[in-house]
Amino acid sequence: MYKIALITGDGIGPELSEAAMSVLNTISDNFDIKFNVTKLLAGDSALKETGKALPDETIASIKKSDACLKAPVGESAADVIVVLRRMLDLYANIRPAKSYPHMPSLRNDIDMVIVRENTEDLYAGNEFSLGNSAVALRIISESASKKIAKYAFETAIQRNLMRKVTCVHKSNVMRITDGLFVKSCIDVSKNYPGITFEQMYVDACAMNLIRQPEKFDVIVTTNLFGDILSDESSQVVGGLGMAPAANIGDNFALFEPVHGAAFDIAGKNIANPSSFLLSIKMMLDWLGKKHNDKQCFVVSKKLESTIFDLVKTGVKTKDIGGNKSTSEFTKEITIRL
Ligand code: ATP
Numbered sequence: 001m002y003k004i005a006l007i008t009g010d011g012i013g014p015e016l017s018e019a020a021m022s023v024l025n026t027i028s029d030n031f032d033i034k035f036n037v038t039k040l041l042a043g044d045s046a047l048k049e050t051g052k053a054l055p056d057e058t059i060a061s062i063k064k065s066d067a068c069l070k071a072p073v074g075e076s077a078a079d080v081i082v083v084l085r086r087m088l089d090l091y092a093n094i095r096p097a098k099s100y101p102h103m104p105s106l107r108n109d110i111d112m113v114i115v116r117e118n119t120e121d122l123y124a125g126n127e128f129s130l131g132n133s134a135v136a137l138r139i140i141s142e143s144a145s146k147k148i149a150k151y152a153f154e155t156a157i158q159r160n161l162m163r164k165v166t167c168v169h170k171s172n173v174m175r176i177t178d179g180l181f182v183k184s185c186i187d188v189s190k191n192y193p194g195i196t197f198e199q200m201y202v203d204a205c206a207m208n209l210i211r212q213p214e215k216f217d218v219i220v221t222t223n224l225f226g227d228i229l230s231d232e233s234s235q236v237v238g239g240l241g242m243a244p245a246a247n248i249g250d251n252f253a254l255f256e257p258v259h260g261a262a263f264d265i266a267g268k269n270i271a272n273p274s275s276f277l278l279s280i281k282m283m284l285d286w287l288g289k290k291h292n293d294k295q296c297f298v299v300s301k302k303l304e305s306t307i308f309d310l311v312k313t314g315v316k317t318k319d320i321g322g323n324k325s326t327s328e329f330t331k332e333i334t335i336r337l
Contacts, residue, residue: 001034002287005062009071010044011261012271017071019273019330023280023303026334032295038065042080043073053079059087067283070256071276077260082125084254085118090247091144092151093118094282095230095258102312103238103320110237111161112216115152116226118247120144123223140177140222145184152220153192162217164196165189168205168225181222209233234258241272241319244279246286253286255279269325272317274307277333306336
């Protein structure tokens, strides 16, 4: 029995959480994996109800769970996810971008993953006012840089595709901070002679994600660049509605869609739940690895293929060219599972 903490979030979060609950229940009912899910409050709704975007009970519940699923939260996102990433030392943010057939993607030959450092950089929120100026501290450490570089190289080995790591930075301008990040990646690369290592400036990377995205395998980069580039890479393969992410530490992991709360489509039952359901797939892979549980890998593959087979047959939500509602699409998935 896996204890799952589910943050239901804001905007389209509750609709996506309902879809996630249906799928988790279907898995529990039909496979040899059981989930005990606790729904938790965090984000704008929590702030309104309790005065805290990340209530103490939510933190306590997450700490007691085997893994956390987090639907998107709204304006208070920084007070939720940024805090959780640092509190739980979820140092690696993994954002895959893969082309699947029958998606409105720009290309159909892409299979890359962005490995984003998740605890430092400008996202640490070290900001203050100084007279009439505003200051943000960009702290990059050798230890965090080496840790994420190692994760990226191990990912390239596990994927066993191009066996290539691209370090993305802007060290020609941010010589000291990004200089340290690149140096750390170069140092780590020496332990992986079987993996091709290359460097790219972040502006060139943004261009190449459009021009020749098929050339990327594993991108390793700092926090802010990783956030921006992963929105771009997800659009190249069909949009945010299909983009899952994992926040991984040595002992715990949290899974969430790449996108935000999408208030423009909230409450309309039109959001694509795939981003969150593919986050469950990533969670199954992580649980399978951690607990040496082969069933998790079986169900992970089944869930992924079910989603993409469905899309292939034209059963899609609006964002990817279909006409199914969130609940209709989810129902089809549970039936096929
Ligand atoms: P944040 O800054 O919190 O990441 P954002 O302002 O970039 O949020 P998102 O909420 O990430 O905006 O989404 C951008 C747009 O993409 C939304 O306005 C919505 O139209 C679309 N979108 C995002 N997620 C989905 C989804 N699951 N299904 C369909 N459309 C989506």
